[in-house]
Amino acid sequence: xxxxxxxxxxxNQHDAYxxxxxxxxxxxxxxxxxxxxxxxxxxxxxxxxxGQPVGPHPxxxxxxxxxxxxxxxxxPWLDSNRGELSVLIHxxxxxxxxxxxxxxYWLGKPWDLNLALFKKTD
Numbered sequence: 629x630x631x632x633x634x635x636x637x638x639x640n641q642h643d644a645y646x647x648x649x650x651x652x653x654x655x656x657x658x659x660x661x662x663x664x665x666x667x668x669x670x671x672x673x674x675x676x677x678x679g680q681p682v683g684p685h686p687x688x689x690x691x692x693x694x695x696x697x698x699x700x701x702x703x704p705w706l707d708s709n710r711g712e713l714s715v716l717i718h719x720x721x722x723x724x725x726x727x728x729x730x731x732x733y734w735l736g737k738p739w740d741l742n743l744a745l746f747k748k749t750d
Contacts, residue, residue, distance in 0.1 A: 638733035640699040642719035647692040647706060648685055650714045650739060656688065658711055663690050665709065670694075670702055684728055684741040685716075693720075707735045714739060 651659035660677060667674050675691040682689065694702050706715060716739070719731035725746040 638703050638717045640696055642721060644695050644720040646718055646720060648689045648716040651688050655713060659713060662709060666692055672698060684743055684745060686739050710735055
């Protein structure tokens, strides 16, 4: 089963989350402005602006760390302010593979992640 194909709106069922906002060369300026807006509107930890793919993420991105208490305000705000950008929202449970497969939600178009770095090798 391709876990990336589910288009379920995010559900607040975990204690902590990452939101990864994806962008490319054409949408980088808008993404940077969105990042600034998030920092002005929400008291959340916003990560660095990565112009190139990092970790499992296939394009440039920045992350926002938020928890259960901020979910109901932040996720709808992000959805209505993200423009055409795709946003991966995933739980932080301590199991990176499950967090990036079973506990993922998308705002906008889903992207395929590079999950190879989470696979256990014996």
